[in-house]
Amino acid sequence: MDSHHHDIIRLAWSRRFDLGDSEFRPGVRHVHVDENATSVTFVRLGDSSALIGPESALGAASEMSDDDLAGGRIKELGSGRTTGPIVLSYADDAGTTIDRHDPLISHDRAHVNELESACAPDDVIAAGLTHKGSWFTLLADDAPADAAAPLASAGYAEWQGLLADVGVLTAPDARRQGNGQVVSRLATNEAFDDGMIPQWRCHADNVVARRLGARLGFEEWGVLVSIEVG
Structure with missing residues (x-):
């Protein structure tokens, strides 16, 4: 950057x-x-x-x-x-490769809700998709589109019209298959198209999320920490 x-x-x-x-x-x-x-x-x-x-x-x-x-x-x-x-972490260049030929993508909130119901509460909170929009949900292609199960979803929330705060969530049985990377790439590409800088937030101990961010081209550039004091 x-x-x-x-x-x-x-x-x-x-x-x-x-x-x-x-x-x-x-x-x-x-x-x-x-x-x-x-x-x-x-x-x-x-x-x-x-x-x-x-x-x-x-x-x-x-x-x-x-x-x-x-x-x-x-x-x-x-x-x-x-x-x-x-x-x-932040990215300053849009990657066009999604490593998946013709993925089945949904922008329907109902598929996000279905995915969240299949994931652990801590993972749902960390992804924060409920507070985001512009969702890209990857659906399994082994069933008709109206019955396809959601594999992973990514979306972003607009911050001050300048940053796109990206979150991603993957179904437990669909992890380590590149599904999260596909939807995250689609979300970050749209953020660039909308003139915003994508932002990637994850806990310092979440090695998997930090590696995914690096693969997507995000550069670690800051830290946030807080404590309640009453």
């Missing part, structure tokens, strides 16, 4: 947190006091970062380095539920 793409990503995250458009600046940590926040959130994008939360919790957090916060020391700030670390 070039500096122009980096600027767009920073701008989208600034607006995501209702910060000033230029608060994510290279080499700078922006600290934003939000007394209505019930958590402390740390976001790093390249060499810029932001720390957001109530003032009572930000004092201790400000003494920690970016590496400390991203690496888990944020847990020292509270005893509530921790989110992350979530790796943030």
Whole structure:
């Protein structure tokens, strides 16, 4: 990615947190006091970062380095539920190869619902397809289209008209067969066509998802972590 793409990503995250458009600046940590926040959130994008939360919790957090916060020391700030670390990855080039000849694709929400019902709740939450749109669901081709089972689905949510936050979900018995890669490629290609930068988010411990993102051309460029502080 070039500096122009980096600027767009920073701008989208600034607006995501209702910060000033230029608060994510290279080499700078922006600290934003939000007394209505019930958590402390740390976001790093390249060499810029932001720390957001109530003032009572930000004092201790400000003494920690970016590496400390991203690496888990944020847990020292509270005893509530921790989110992350979530790796943030971005793509700047559309790949046209989907490695599947004439796949049977559905854009129907009903097929997404059917797929979610066959998957573990944690996987469904991680994919977040319920909060996304522009779904591409790959259907099995061993039955008529109106009775075909969903194998994998990917979709994206539009962030500030700048980023396309992509999620993917694959049926348990259809994994490690390239199905997730097919639908993810279709979703990212459409995001590019709509003029947005695709964003890939996954937990740092999710090696499979990080490898899939790399195969799709996503570059890891940031991290998100937060903890509830009451």
